[in-house]
Amino acid sequence: MSENINLTLKVWRQNGPDDKGHLGTYKAKDISTDMSFLEMLDVVNEQLTVEGKDPIAFDHDCREGICGMCGTVVNGLAHGPEPATTLCQLHMRHFKDGDTIVIEPWRARPFKIIRDLVVDRSSFDDIIQAGGYVSVNTGQAPEANSIPISQEKAELAMDAAACIGCGACAAACPNASAMLFVSAKISQLALLPQGRPEAARRALGMAKAMDECGFGNCSNERECEAVCPKEIKITNIARFNREFLKASFVSPQA
Amino acid sequence: MMIYPAIHYTMGGLWVDYNLMSTIPGLFVLGEANFSDHGSNRLGASALMQGLADGYFVIPYTIGGYLAGTVLPEVNEAHPAFEDSTKLVNEGIDKLLSIKGDRTVDDFHKELGHILWEYGGMSRNEIGMLKAKELIPELREQFWENVMVTGSPGEFNQTLERAGRVADFLEFSELLVEDGVSREESCGCHFNEAFQTEEHEAQRDDDSCSYVAAWEFRGTGKAPALHKEPLVFENVELAQRSYK
Ligand code: FES
Numbered sequence: 001m002s003e004n005i006n007l008t009l010k011v012w013r014q015n016g017p018d019d020k021g022h023l024g025t026y027k028a029k030d031i032s033t034d035m036s037f038l039e040m041l042d043v044v045n046e047q048l049t050v051e052g053k054d055p056i057a058f059d060h061d062c063r064e065g066i067c068g069m070c071g072t073v074v075n076g077l078a079h080g081p082e083p084a085t086t087l088c089q090l091h092m093r094h095f096k097d098g099d100t101i102v103i104e105p106w107r108a109r110p111f112k113i114i115r116d117l118v119v120d121r122s123s124f125d126d127i128i129q130a131g132g133y134v135s136v137n138t139g140q141a142p143e144a145n146s147i148p149i150s151q152e153k154a155e156l157a158m159d160a161a162a163c164i165g166c167g168a169c170a171a172a173c174p175n176a177s178a179m180l181f182v183s184a185k186i187s188q189l190a191l192l193p194q195g196r197p198e199a200a201r202r203a204l205g206m207a208k209a210m211d212e213c214g215f216g217n218c219s220n221e222r223e224c225e226a227v228c229p230k231e232i233k234i235t236n237i238a239r240f241n242r243e244f245l246k247a248s249f250v251s252p253q254a
Numbered sequence: 255m256m257i258y259p260a261i262h263y264t265m266g267g268l269w270v271d272y273n274l275m276s277t278i279p280g281l282f283v284l285g286e287a288n289f290s291d292h293g294s295n296r297l298g299a300s301a302l303m304q305g306l307a308d309g310y311f312v313i314p315y316t317i318g319g320y321l322a323g324t325v326l327p328e329v330n331e332a333h334p335a336f337e338d339s340t341k342l343v344n345e346g347i348d349k350l351l352s353i354k355g356d357r358t359v360d361d362f363h364k365e366l367g368h369i370l371w372e373y374g375g376m377s378r379n380e381i382g383m384l385k386a387k388e389l390i391p392e393l394r395e396q397f398w399e400n401v402m403v404t405g406s407p408g409e410f411n412q413t414l415e416r417a418g419r420v421a422d423f424l425e426f427s428e429l430l431v432e433d434g435v436s437r438e439e440s441c442g443c444h445f446n447e448a449f450q451t452e453e454h455e456a457q458r459d460d461d462s463c464s465y466v467a468a469w470e471f472r473g474t475g476k477a478p479a480l481h482k483e484p485l486v487f488e489n490v491e492l493a494q495r496s497y498k
Contacts, residue, residue, distance in 0.1 A: 016410070042360070049358050049404055049413065057412050115410040138314040 002034040005097040009044065011056055012104045017112045023102070026056075033093040037080060038063060038070060040092055057116040063088040065229065068164030071171070072117045073104040078168035078227040086166065086229040106167050108176035110213045121167050123213035124181065130209035131202035132185040134194050153191050160187035162230040169224035169232075175216030180224035182210050183240035184232045190243050200247035207244050261376055264430065265292040265443060269468045273316035274308060280324065282317065284308040289466065294442025347407045350417045355400030359417045362397050366423060369393070374431045379447040386431045391475060394424040425474050432469075436480065439463045451494065460492050 007028040014021030026048070031040050038060050045055035061069035065086040072087060074080035080090045095101065103117065111119040163184035170178045186203060189195030195202070218237055225234045267289040274282050274290070285305040286292075292300065373386035397420070405411040440449040440456035441463065449457040465482040472478055 046358060046360055049402065052404070054404060055413060057410060118410065136310065136314060138318045141311045141314065 002032050002093075003097075004030045004032055005092065005095065005099075007031060007040075007095060007098075008100040010100065010102045011116070013056070013116055014105075014113050016115060021113070031092055033091070033095075035092045036063065036088055037074070037090040037092065038088050057114070057118045059118050060088055065089040066164060068166040071106060071166045071168055073106065073171065075102055078106070078172045079166075079229050083226075084229055084231050086164070089229075106171035108167070108170040108173075108178075108215065110176070110178075110215055111167060111170070119167070121165075123215070124165050124167065124178070126213055127178065127182055127206050127209045128185065131198065131205035132189070134189060135198060147193050149192060157188050157191040160184045160191070160232065160236055163188075163228075163232050164230055166229065168227045168229065170215060172223040172227040173216070173218075174221055174223065175219060176214075177218045177224070178210050178213070178215040179218040179237045179240065180228060180232055180234065182206050183234075183236035186240045186243055187236045190239065199243060200251045203240065203243040203247040204251060207240075259376060261443075263296045265289075265294060265296050273320065274312055275316075275320065280320065280326075282313065282320075284313060289468075294444055296443070344407075346418065346421075347414065349398075350401065350403045350414060350421070351405075351407060353399065353401050353403065355402050357396070357400050358402050359413060359420050362393065362401060363416070363420045363423070365393060366390070366420070366427060370427055370430070374427070374434055376443070377445050377447055378434055380435060383431050383435045387428065387435070390424065390428045390431065394428075394474075397421065397424055429469055429471075429478055432478065433467055436467070437463055453496075455495055458492070458494075464492075 009026045009028055010023045011026060012021060013024040026044055028040055028044050031043060035043070038058070041056060041058055048055045058072060059069050061067045063070070065088060068086075070086055070088045071079055074087070074090075079085060079087045081094060082090055105111075105113055105117045106119045106121075110123040111121060114120050161184075163181060165181060165185075167178075167181070169180035170176050173179075186206060189202065190199050220234075222234060225232070267287050268276050268283045270276050270283050270288040270290055274284060274288060276283050276288075285308055286301050288308070291304045291307065297303075369386050369389050373382035373389070401417060403417045404413050407414070434444060434446070437444055438446070438449070439459035439462075440446050441458045442456065445456055449459070451457050464485045466485060468481040468483055470479040470481060
């Protein structure tokens with residue numbers, strides 16, 4: 001049954017990367033427990049706008065858990081308290097009347113704050129551009145049945161491909177490591193025959209881009225796996241390490 | 255859990271030729287941004303299907319022909335087209351911020367959504383659609399007189415971003431309804447209550463409505479021009495839809 005609850009929000013406000021920033025306190029009144037977390041923020045923003053105040057900036061797009069745009073740290077947890085759930089899919093029924101909710105942006109050095117809860121995740125794009133793709137020749141596409149792929153491989157690749165690139169992994173990691181993200185992108189391609197020709201270049205290129213962006217390395221904390229809304233497994237990180245090692249031995253680029 | 259029918263997509267997109275090139279030479283439109291693969295209804299998972307079909311099977315064939323036959327001179331931001339569009343966008347932004355009205359962007363967005371839901375939704379009729387055609391321009395006028403957009407230009411301003419989108423929706427939704435009125439049949443997702451079989455299935459009029467409507471924008475508030483692209487079926491026979 002839906003009911004209405006009242007909440008106190010403590011929200012990180014920061015006008016830009018150079019602003020100092022502070023936690024602002026806001027009341028969220030009469031919030032239906034059927035609302036999603038982002039809809040609750042919409043209500044608060046509508047109120048702030050009417051009062052002539054600056055609404056809280058936050059990222060979102062699909063609001064159905066598939067695009068990777070949303071995400072903040074809610075009460076210390078990336079994407080909030082529910083496992084395997086993006087922030088947009090988190091509903092207010094998981095909160096109680098009178099609760100205080102602390103909302104902060106992703107924290108990792110490469111994720112510079114743009115405004116309030118919005119961070120710049122273009123470092124992830126840089127990493128993808130360094131190899132997270134398969135080159136396709138112009139002309140005829142290959143006949144589909146000429147490339148057999150085992151069911152087991154296809155499933156593993158599919159699981160890795162579930163990564164939506166939201167950045168929760170890096171935000172939750174004490175080292176601000178992006179290894180879970182990068183390893184998912186590497187795995188989804190390395191597991192398939194179409195990804196093999198460029199596998200070595202990809203592993204080396206993406207690892208280098210990741211370092212250059214300023215992400216830390218993995219020390220098996222597994223915080224990433226715990227907060228990942230798509231339940232990407234850290235076995236992907238092991239696969240990335242193997243790919244990287246293999247590539248370092250054989251590639252002249254290493 | 256409450257389950258109810260809802261509109262999940264609007265079909266259509268930018269017009270493209272068989273090579274996926276739009277009316278602007280050199281501008282190719284792929285995936286669901288173009289109109290080409292959906293009919294009057296959209297099937298589930300079509301986004302992936304069309305992304306793959308266009309990206310993996312069509313464009314590798316067709317773009318080569320364009321590139322080979324084209325001289326591409328160097329372009330830079332000094333080109334007048336850049337200046338013109340920068341000016342146009344800045345004017346739009348200044349306009350939105352200068353109105354300082356007392357209704358929020360979301361409030362307008364919701365009202366527009368309500369109009370479309372009521373009068374241009376899954377089950378429509380002419381009276382309703384004509385009503386929407388009256389209501390939308392009125393709302394658009396109110397928007398440009400009374401919208402409240404906070405913040406300033408040149409900063410990260412999500413309210414301004416939303417205002418720009420709602421301004422677009424206010425233009426486009428009128429076309430959506432116009433298209434619905436003009437098609438005197440029921441077909442796929444366009445269910446005009448006046449055209450149904452005894453079993454309440456969509457009743458098409460294949461003799462006069464077997465075409466894709468490509469609408470030409472002629473300015474806000476001006477009647478768009480309809481270009482009909484005939485649909486010719488060589489290998490399938492058109493039949494009545496039945497879920498039985
Ligand atoms: S808004 Fe797209 S995943 Fe949350």
